[in-house]
Amino acid sequence: MPIKDSELILNPDGSVYHLNLRPEHIANTIILVGDQDRVSKISKHFDTVEYSIQKREFKTETGVYKGKRLSVVSTGIGCDNIDIVLNELDALVNIDFETRTLKTDLTSLNIIRVGTSGSLQKEVPVDSFALSAYGLDFSGMLHFYDIERIRHKPFEDAFVAFTKWNSNKSHPVLIQNSKTLEAIFASEETNSGVTATASGFYGPQGRVLRLTTEDPILNDRLHDFDYDGLKVVNFEMETAAIYGLSALLGHNALSLNAIIANRATGQFSENPGLLVERLISYTLNRILSL
Ligand SMILES: O=P(O)(O)O[C@H]1O[C@H](CO)[C@@H](O)[C@H]1O
Numbered sequence: 001m002p003i004k005d006s007e008l009i010l011n012p013d014g015s016v017y018h019l020n021l022r023p024e025h026i027a028n029t030i031i032l033v034g035d036q037d038r039v040s041k042i043s044k045h046f047d048t049v050e051y052s053i054q055k056r057e058f059k060t061e062t063g064v065y066k067g068k069r070l071s072v073v074s075t076g077i078g079c080d081n082i083d084i085v086l087n088e089l090d091a092l093v094n095i096d097f098e099t100r101t102l103k104t105d106l107t108s109l110n111i112i113r114v115g116t117s118g119s120l121q122k123e124v125p126v127d128s129f130a131l132s133a134y135g136l137d138f139s140g141m142l143h144f145y146d147i148e149r150i151r152h153k154p155f156e157d158a159f160v161a162f163t164k165w166n167s168n169k170s171h172p173v174l175i176q177n178s179k180t181l182e183a184i185f186a187s188e189e190t191n192s193g194v195t196a197t198a199s200g201f202y203g204p205q206g207r208v209l210r211l212t213t214e215d216p217i218l219n220d221r222l223h224d225f226d227y228d229g230l231k232v233v234n235f236e237m238e239t240a241a242i243y244g245l246s247a248l249l250g251h252n253a254l255s256l257n258a259i260i261a262n263r264a265t266g267q268f269s270e271n272p273g274l275l276v277e278r279l280i281s282y283t284l285n286r287i288l289s290l
Pocket residue numbers: 033034035076077078114115116117201236237238
């Protein structure tokens with residue numbers, strides 16, 4: 001049965017609805033960034049750029065870096081956008097747009113996030129890199145999918161009990177990264193652990209400007225939680241959703257983040273731009289091993 005026009009929405013030029021891309025526009029190795037202005041900070045290192053396409057916050061540049069074809073796609077902020085980006089990237093490789101049917105030979109993409117993040121541990125300082133061994137979703141988006149086979153319930157239950165998690169919030173969901181990608185991107189320069197993926201930047205990450213939060217000591221509990229030596233290292237807003245949808249769809253995903261803020265010490269990087277440039281160079285060097 002073909003997928004209906006209302007479910008897989010294609011633009012008049014045959015491109016997928018939000019990303020505005022046709023299948024030939026993307027490589028099988030994709031770097032995701034939040035900020036659309038970060039796309040050119042990566043593609044400026046390419047030998048050639050084949051395509052540069054943007055709709056809303058979703059900007060894609062595909063080209064060749066030292067002989068390897070790569071795409072860089074900006075997601076904008078948050079897990080709702082990751083739902084769009086992951087489903088549409090998967091559709092581009094695994095659905096035949098002519099017949100609107102699933103392909104028999106499925107493609108696994110390599111998806112690497114290069115993001116920015118705030119550390120929860122003083123031992124993971126500003127200006128360092130974090131590698132997400134797991135993503136811990138607080139956003140609730142993954143609960144709309146059948147996640148039972150990919151989540152880690154014992155960790156989640158221990159976390160809910162330790163943090164006295166308010167049941168009015170969505171139940172946290174823990175998802176592992178791609179161990180294949182981790183082996184390529186992990187080094188002494190990366191701090192590995194759990195990345196908490198929040199549904200907002202202020203209250204959902206415990207930031208207080210004028211509004212108080214429902215649980216003023218949640219970040220302290222996140223800091224202290226320890227599950228067989230596994231600690232929650234950092235806060236950002238996309239990783240767990242990328243890990244969850246990649247695991248469900250059969251793609252390999254890894255998230256690397258530049259630590260621009262330290263929530264435990266109250267510090268913020270003096271030169272976040274330079275730090276992000278360093279993480280981009282680090283990622284591009286290692287991506288050649290894929
Ligand atoms: O710099 P990016 O990749 O957007 O990542 C982080 O920055 C944004 C918040 O400022 C959120 O998207 C968060 O995940």
